[in-house]
Amino acid sequence: MHLRRAPLRVTAVLLVVGLAAAVPAAHFPIFDHDPVDSSTGRPYPILPGTPLILPQPDGKYDPPIVDRSTTGDVDLVVRAGTVMIGPSIPPPATSPRTAVAGSPALVPGSGIPFTVAVSDGSSATATGNPLLGPEMDGIPVLVLAFADFDGDGVIGPTSADDDGVADDARELQESDYLIGRQVSLFHNGVAQGTLYIWKGAPASAGGLRVVLTAIAYVGSFSPSFFFGSVPDGPPVATRMPFFPRYDPDRVVEANGRGGPAEPAHRLGIELEPAFEPPVDDPDLGTPFALPTDGSSPTIDRVAVAGGPMSRLRCVRPSSAAGFPVGAAVPLYRGAAGALYEDLSSVDVPDNGRGTAVPVRLVPVDAFDNVTDPPAGAQATLIAGPGLVIAEPDTDGDPTRETVPIGGADGVDVALDDTGGMGDSGTASTLTVAVGGVPVETLAVRFVPGPAATEVPSITHDELAGHPDSVVVGHPLHDTVVVVVDDPQRDAESVTGAITLNGSPMGTVLLHEGPPPPGLTLPPGQVFTGPIDVTPSAEGTLELSLTARDTASHVSDPARLSLPVYPDGSPAVSELSVSPDSAGAGRFFLTIMGRVSDTDRMTRVTAQMDRGKGFHRVAALNDKGLFGDATPGDGVFSRRRPIRVPVPGSYPVRMVVANHARGVVTTAPVQLRVVAP
Numbered sequence: 001m002h003l004r005r006a007p008l009r010v011t012a013v014l015l016v017v018g019l020a021a022a023v024p025a026a027h028f029p030i031f032d033h034d035p036v037d038s039s040t041g042r043p044y045p046i047l048p049g050t051p052l053i054l055p056q057p058d059g060k061y062d063p064p065i066v067d068r069s070t071t072g073d074v075d076l077v078v079r080a081g082t083v084m085i086g087p088s089i090p091p092p093a094t095s096p097r098t099a100v101a102g103s104p105a106l107v108p109g110s111g112i113p114f115t116v117a118v119s120d121g122s123s124a125t126a127t128g129n130p131l132l133g134p135e136m137d138g139i140p141v142l143v144l145a146f147a148d149f150d151g152d153g154v155i156g157p158t159s160a161d162d163d164g165v166a167d168d169a170r171e172l173q174e175s176d177y178l179i180g181r182q183v184s185l186f187h188n189g190v191a192q193g194t195l196y197i198w199k200g201a202p203a204s205a206g207g208l209r210v211v212l213t214a215i216a217y218v219g220s221f222s223p224s225f226f227f228g229s230v231p232d233g234p235p236v237a238t239r240m241p242f243f244p245r246y247d248p249d250r251v252v253e254a255n256g257r258g259g260p261a262e263p264a265h266r267l268g269i270e271l272e273p274a275f276e277p278p279v280d281d282p283d284l285g286t287p288f289a290l291p292t293d294g295s296s297p298t299i300d301r302v303a304v305a306g307g308p309m310s311r312l313r314c315v316r317p318s319s320a321a322g323f324p325v326g327a328a329v330p331l332y333r334g335a336a337g338a339l340y341e342d343l344s345s346v347d348v349p350d351n352g353r354g355t356a357v358p359v360r361l362v363p364v365d366a367f368d369n370v371t372d373p374p375a376g377a378q379a380t381l382i383a384g385p386g387l388v389i390a391e392p393d394t395d396g397d398p399t400r401e402t403v404p405i406g407g408a409d410g411v412d413v414a415l416d417d418t419g420g421m422g423d424s425g426t427a428s429t430l431t432v433a434v435g436g437v438p439v440e441t442l443a444v445r446f447v448p449g450p451a452a453t454e455v456p457s458i459t460h461d462e463l464a465g466h467p468d469s470v471v472v473g474h475p476l477h478d479t480v481v482v483v484v485d486d487p488q489r490d491a492e493s494v495t496g497a498i499t500l501n502g503s504p505m506g507t508v509l510l511h512e513g514p515p516p517p518g519l520t521l522p523p524g525q526v527f528t529g530p531i532d533v534t535p536s537a538e539g540t541l542e543l544s545l546t547a548r549d550t551a552s553h554v555s556d557p558a559r560l561s562l563p564v565y566p567d568g569s570p571a572v573s574e575l576s577v578s579p580d581s582a583g584a585g586r587f588f589l590t591i592m593g594r595v596s597d598t599d600r601m602t603r604v605t606a607q608m609d610r611g612k613g614f615h616r617v618a619a620l621n622d623k624g625l626f627g628d629a630t631p632g633d634g635v636f637s638r639r640r641p642i643r644v645p646v647p648g649s650y651p652v653r654m655v656v657a658n659h660a661r662g663v664v665t666t667a668p669v670q671l672r673v674v675a676p
Helices: 168-176
Strands: 010-014 051-054 065-071 076-080 097-100 112-118 140-147 180-185 190-195 208-217 235-237 252-254 267-271 300-305 311-317 339-342 345-349 357-364 378-383 387-391 400-404 411-417 427-434 437-447 457-463 476-485 491-500 503-512 525-533 539-549 558-565 571-578 581-583 585-596 603-609 614-620 635-644 648-658 662-665 669-674
Touching (some): 076 208, 076 300, 112 140, 112 208, 140 190, 345 411, 387 427, 457 558, 476 491, 476 539, 476 558, 491 525, 525 539, 558 662, 571 648, 571 669, 581 585, 585 603, 585 614, 585 648, 635 648
Parallel strands (some): 097 300, 581 669
Antiparallel strands (some): 010 267, 076 112, 112 190, 140 180, 140 208, 180 190, 208 235, 208 300, 252 267, 311 339, 357 411, 378 400, 457 476, 476 525, 503 525, 539 558, 571 585, 603 614, 603 648
8 A cells, every 4th residue: 555645855954064075985894795786786775674675667666666585684773872882783772762852052952862883784683793894984874863643653654553544644744754863974883973852742641752763875975976075875774764765866955955065065865755655565565664662673762752831832633534645744742642733723603602612722842842831830811802711711701711731731721702693703812821921822713603592501500408608628418400491402411510729529410300399490401410529628619510412512611609618707698689680770789698607897798790800899787777677687788879781690799707717708699680
């Protein structure tokens, strides 16, 4: 099987300067016993362990001619690390060497020392015996790095992984694109240097598995061949993830951009496959897929971790279906083996709240590799006009959210439109800021979507026992009751996430069925389920509920929250507003609630959130004044004029400040304001 694509060039750079002086012709033991092309008198290019592959008479490998009577021996061996080459070439280390993605000049990282050894190809050992003579002194060798992005343990296309041949187009990204390169010069049969890798993965996920290979032209430096800047060939190599095009006139260029080569200029190497790496080919099988487990004797591997967190970025899961062939599509390996691609824009249905679109944000380093964030990392999300952050929403403000980044898996965000059908405009943005600095912008396009009536909505939620608060260390045993409005009446489940001060404490699952007796509920499908939780600290206990129908439409979240107080705090109950619904504009509002365990230092106030957070609207009293009905009955009240010009649902809460026991804030009740 062959994958078809347009020709693709992978450009590496040889920093070879000042080798213009001709070197006398020499005998190169590396070619001893190698098959020779009778028409040229030069050894054939042949990779170790693969049969001799020849072109057609027109010079093209379409298809390649395979001579199974001849198999390539070992010419070069590369090892990660500064390895001492003595009587033998050591095998790859049992565990891969580790490094941090970076570069020597731009972004701090840890370089990977490497050693390339020349071999005589003896079959007595897997790597042959080292050739430590001076014959190849001054010859450049190019060390190349390739990454196993999908984590299947192989570089390049293969059918031996879980996806078979379905992901071969995506696996071409592994063999077609370098992630690191470096040149070194041979001295006494050994070349050493340091390679920097610009791709990595979270250290917590084991890093990104990278394979090192090596390739070189071997021969004399002739003034008639590229001005004596590179040897006149032929080529030798370790195992490679493809069969390279070797013709120097098609491979070597000057200045990294074409033109005649000159001794004082950089030379580029256009390293490209002579033909597509075959997969399960009847003649060749899958000869070029490189294992990353250290079992291939001529190559070596390293594990590269992402660098320090630089920012957050938007990504989407990579899909093998429809993956383009012949185009560079950056891939990023994340936590738990996830594979991501860039996400620069997203379509959000403009059909009213209820059809949120998921987006994932992950921490990345300066090279955009997914990485592990530092402790306490967080980001602020800012929704543009017409856009809301449906999830998470811990502060009641859907246009802005500060989210913790607890690990390399990042955070999932759900984006939705505001208002109703077709009223959010054509486009918006989601801006991500870290440390107050914008670091990522996601373009949002508003598109038509299903009518909002197709999406379930939670119209009512309550705890059957109507608790107003919870006490630290005391269990909350109750029944959660939810009413779902769904015109198709195909809502099938309601789930809830329990948090204490934002930290997870468990989940609840509600089933459709009859409500507990004594409740007055609006029409709709009723779901109930038990909640059993014991808060361990004071703060806020919250239950976030979502409904899902059989078509996987998900409702906006509904939230129940209860304050958690320490033992001995003032107890607040029976908070209410009258009226609980009023026309927009100016009207009189009575706020009342029962407070126990008070003293003369207790102060009770009411707060309302009219879109900019909770602010004080009234001081409440139990003295029979300003609308309080009965003095000394424990019910604190206040009747006062208030102005709310815009229809909506506005939360009202009580705040009780006690000099001896601190401040207690109630869960809010909702004041509904309708058009006049």
